[in-house]
Amino acid sequence: MTLKPHPNYTRGELVEVLRNHGINPTHQRIEIAYVLFSRCEHLSADQLLALVNDRNSETSKATVYNTLNLFLEKKLIREVIVDPSKVFYDPNTDVHHHFYDIDTGELTDIDAADIEVSGLPQLPEGVVTEGVDIIVRIRSEQAV
Amino acid sequence: MTLKPHPNYTRGELVEVLRNHGINPTHQRIEIAYVLFSRCEHLSADQLLALVNDRNSETSKATVYNTLNLFLEKKLIREVIVDPSKVFYDPNTDVHHHFYDIDTGELTDIDAADIEVSGLPQLPEGVVTEGVDIIVRIRSEQAV
DNA sequence: TAGCCGAATTAGACACAGTCCAAGTCTTGC
DNA sequence: GCAAGACTTGGACTGTGTCTAATTCGGCTA
Secondary structure, three states: OOOOOOOOOOHHHHHHHHHHOOOOOOHHHHHHHHHHHHOOOOEEHHHHHHHHHHHOOOOOHHHHHHHHHHHHHOOOOEEEEEEOOEEEEEOOOOOEEEEEEOOOOOEEEEEOOOOEEEOOOOOOOOEEEEEEEEEEEEEEHHHO | OOOOOOOOOOHHHHHHHHHHOOOOOOHHHHHHHHHHHHOOOOEEHHHHHHHHHHHOOOOOHHHHHHHHHHHHHOOOOEEEEEEOOEEEEEOOOOOEEEEEEOOOOOEEEEEOOOOEEEOOOOOOOOEEEEEEEEEEEEEEHHHO
């Protein structure tokens, strides 16, 4: 079972998914998973921290970072590196790419289904691809 | 005239290129341009700071950051955002892409000449592309 | 050559994302 | 209930990058 972001996960569903990914489902981890998967957005660690504490119990900064890194390691989420000042976390782990609006900082998914990249050179010997990220940087026309 | 990284720029050549890009060629800016363009590498701000001060006069951190941002703005260099903790600066402003080795942090150019991306969705209304970055994340096979 | 003025540079304080650590608190198995 | 391990926590810490106020530089005029 793969987790897809959508508005209303039950606690039970989240617990099951965490378990399936080899993650011990603690209160804080469930809270964080809930916030991540209940909204179809790309969140930064500090946004997440604010949202989690807004909704419920006190969760510390350290735990948020620990948990995000655990989720990353277990491939429950992806990180998106487009902004030099902070990392965004993406609950959608399907292969896909991003529009990044330079002016607003907004990040939008691009479905990878129709995209084809041709002409990539061969990889060096003994090296393996971890992933291909395509970032289309955009800006509002008048804002030049 | 476009600047291409290669080992031995003369001071005069650098001064000319800075002027052509609307940049007042001061000592520090020439030093920084020299270090950037004399090596075919992607450098971070702190690496650059070390190299500049190694070679010659004292240049402050603030000046290095100011100058890099000025060079960026004047399109003399590009920034490459692949590592969450720091930005790399790329003296090659031709359209091209990157291999990023997750294990070593090494960044390698991919010539864009042969690459074609098809199937990108249409841009939203009133929005304009600033650039398309493709990052192929790689790692050494045994290191998994 | 002296003197002026705007531009560039500087040191150091600061902001902020993210990590580390040692102490405390839950869980779980027995 | 208890012990052991796993998880969480606050707060100190690190490193990148920015800001600011003061100084210095460089080019211009006379």
